[in-house]
Amino acid sequence: MKFLKNFLVVFSLLTLPFSAFAVDENFPNDKVAIWGDFSGITLDVKLIGGAPYDPLYEVMIPIWEAKTGGKVSILSKKSHFELDKEIKQDIAAGNISYCVVSNHTSFATQYGDIYRDLNGIVPKDFLAEFVPLVLDHSTVDGRLVQLPQHSDVSNLWYIKSIYEDEDNKKRFKAEYGYDLAPPETLEQWKEQAIFWSDPPNFYGTQYVGKEEAITGRFYELVIAEGGALFDEGMRPVFNDEAGQRALQWFVDLYNAQAVPAGVLNYLWDETGLGFASGTVALNLDWGGWGAYFNSADSKIGGDVGLVRFPMGSGGKRGGWSGSHTYSILNGCPEENLEAAASLIWILTNHEAQMHEARGGKLPTMTRVWKDIASEMDAEGNAFMSDLFSTFSASMAEDAFTPPLIPEWIPFSNIIFPELQAAIVGDKSVKEALDAAAKETDYLMQDAGYY
Amino acid sequence: MKQIKKFAFWLLVLFLLILICLPGIWIFVSAFRPNPEILSKPANWIPDRWTIHQFTQMFSINGYVSVPAFKYLMNSVIISSVSTLIAITIGMMGGYAFARFNFRGKNSIFLSLMLARAVPGISLSLPLFILFAKLGIINTSFGVILVYVAMNVPFTIWLTDGFFRQIPKEMSEVARTDGCTRLQAFWNVELPLAGPGIGAAAIFAFLLSWNEYALASIITRTVHSKTLPIGMMDYLDEFTINWAGMCAIAVVMIIPALILTFIVQKHLVSGLTFGGVKG
Amino acid sequence: MSRKFFSGPFILILPSILAIGFVIIIPLIFSFYTSFTSYKLTRPDSLFNFVGLRNYERLIDNTKFWYAFGRTILFLAVVLNLELLFGLGIALLINKITWGQRTLRTIMMFPMMFSPILVGFQWKYIFNDNIGLLNNFLYLFGYESAIPWLIDKYLAMGSIMVAEIWANTSIFAILLLAGLLGIPRDPIEAARVDGCNSWQVFKNITLPFLMPFIFIALTIRSLDVGRAYDIVHIMTGGGPAMRTELIWTMIARIGYKDANMGFANAMSYVSIILSIAFTYYFFTKLVAARRDLGQQ
Structure with a gap:
């Protein structure tokens, strides 16, 4: 009965850790500042919305307006999937004359050439501050179409106390023959998840179960198992042994009831809130929830541990990664470009990234990685120090983007229903992957890859 | 025996009432409760905390307004009433023409108009969007009104046609020999008699415009034109959904419709059947 | 003839035709082309990339589409029949109550x-x-244990049907109630005197009289079946594993998320034909039932 008893106590408090913050309006820590007199200019923008995103806008945009004399008109603010739909409609109607838009490295390739190359618009010395690899991922066909705000990659969070309990250790050893410790491999992760589960009160782990979310999870498990989605000629190969092992992992957890029954309807909020409610032992998630997981608002505050993404049989870790970014559209009038660059600057500068990092989001600026680590060390915040050292290791060693091709989302829409079909048992793992591979083959042929 | 039968009958009625009302009442109650209480487990059946927080948020004049419900309400009121008014006016003209005149292709025109209405919104949404964007009427109340007029006209024609046919031609002719123009005769004699049918068509048109989502979600973009059903989606964020807020805006949406329906429900019944069946 | 044609009736119908032409016909022509x-x-350039019948050929080969199509028909058949049945039941029940009927009617329409x-x-x-x-x-x-209502093979579709039925039974109830209110008393009493029981009265007198009303209700409802998209879209989005995929959710995903509008519009045409067929069928039934009633 106690499962997610306090699911939504957590829920309503969610907005608290994401509240407004104070900044020094002179941005003393920024080496580069892009100001200007933009009075008379109104920038039309479309932004991603939601509790983790709004505070930044609420603080930075008024400062920008006061200092530059420009105005920001937010045409729409919605979730990324909705924004994606809206942008596609706008392209179809030729209605893309606004200036700044939220973007994502996994989505950007779909939209063709609607974006301006930021080289030449954003000063070089500001670009030099960013992690080169992340800028690389933001580049499509040699054009820097977006400037990254923060990155995401996932690692495994766990409830510490249950791993320290002597009784649990004894029982686990007796059953599985090795010492209980946070999982090192996918196999151990599965075994431990099954060990912890006591449905419907407590679950071993969980995964996001639909849309691009499960596609991405499957993708990183395929890599961890030593496989690949596509071969060099971009032909689908995910239905090989490695792919089947990866999908089998999802199926086994579901069949063992080690994940909640509704998991196929879960997206990021359900898994994040579920873990914070203290009824899930192991949770694969990005850093952005970190400060919140460990806060007093979460049922497991002070009891949260973190390990690197467990290793697959291929000797690799998962590391599906992407960055939330801002782009400038071609339709933005020439005279507004400087203002647009300035607005992007204030939303991605050192001060902005430090604020986001304090919540656990991963910075994209080389200097912020160092500065946030030393700030956390100085505060004696071992949890956050650990968060950044773990995540910086995975950003450096494991992170990889999905194939940066326009077909990524259509591909995802082909494969995710098949993954679900295998998980709920409508199809065997092999059947599901074969079916998805066949359809993907058509998709890639049509797109002219071979 | 008769007693038992009567008891069972009322029990059945009560059960049905609960079945019909409960899911709706839950929305009303949820609008006045803090989020953690609504969706807790085990359920908190009897609210122990009431709050009008969501409503003050929506309608607050000072401070940060998360969802500008008042603006959405105004858009909804304007769009729904204007589109209903126009649809009724031109639909009635059409209905009158079908009832009073004989012309070539009458039946096929009538049927085509009805069938045009059956086109699902999802199939229409994109081409409509592109057309409106090219004409620059995207994200305007005018655009939405135009769409709703077109959606409501066929049904109005159908109902009013039935009514006008019931009214003997002689009545209008008598009025005209008394010196009325055709328009005056229509206004003073035929229109009042068709009242219930027009009322029924109006309430249907209004409810449809008031609740429509699929098309409005595409042709409205910002607070300039978003209606309440679209505004409701503002409570859906990247990571969370504010269910209490959504319920609160739902209440704002339901109450006017409920009041209106209660007022006209008598005409609704006679209007619908008379126009439809006897036509 | 032309002068006569452009007079009276044509002018009166013109605004309706213009509105529908502009909002429905022109977009349909465009989507037919795409x-x-x-x-x-x-x-946007791909708009001029003519591929002939390719989209339709693929549609015919696409088993997922035909599954969704079949599911949609099944969904409509089950939902419309149950709504009719429940609506009839509620109407009969409320018709018996003489006290507080106005309030009950409003509640029914809630x-x-x-x-x-x-x-x-x-x-x-x-x-x-x-x-x-x-x-x-x-x-x-x-x-x-927690029942996964929206996940399970049968429960998922059933749950959506429950929502759809809850939302739309009212319309049947209100129309059939109107029909019941209009039934003349005499034949029923005469039948009772002749020794007919309640069932026989219902079957031989009430039901035939109600038939036109039933068809009106079905016609009105069939105009709006496409609105089920909103419900399914929110509840499951067609998932999991396409268990609740209807033709409309499929169109929305392929058209907007995959951005593959040409193919989606080919599907749209199948869905339009489906909707029109339902409406046309009920409408002709209605016309026939009216005629029967008129002859009695």
């Missing part, structure tokens, strides 16, 4: 005030496996 191209939303999008959210929460109203209710009676 269904012969490889039009991708994000590639679900009609709910926007389909709201109905979707509402039932999504009721059927939530975790914190949903229904599972919480079952816990009260000691039921210990």
